[in-house]
Amino acid sequence: MVSLLLLAAATAQPSPEALRLGREIAGSGTLAALLPLIKQQQVGELIAAHRELGVSDQAQLRVTADRVFASGRDRILDAEGRAYAANLSLSDLRTIAEFYRTTAAKRLQVALPKVIQSTMGAMQGVDFKADVLAAYCKDAGKLCAK
16 A cells, blocks of 8 residues: 555656756746736836836836746746646657747747737726626526616
């Protein structure tokens, strides 16, 4: 019984190669493209919320944000990479990583921030919960707005 538990624990841990490939994939994916957009938005919001900061203070805040962002981004992408390594076969990881090394994938990575921004713009005003409630009201006559 103990042998089975040890075997299960050993097989649950991704190999170093799987972890490396998972992290490479994470660094090339959609989340990696989205994080800088989030940083830019949130730093802009911080600066707008603190009008008392002068130009040099704003520059210092941006430097601080860059440092904090780099640490947080690495932690997030490491976690994403571990998740890929734990949920995909080594063969799949190799294939996906190989794709991300292609010229087409490099162009995709450059385009992703623009694609994400366009998609987010198209989602303005979308309220899924309100749409579900309205449809449910129509279908069942319940949970209708009063």
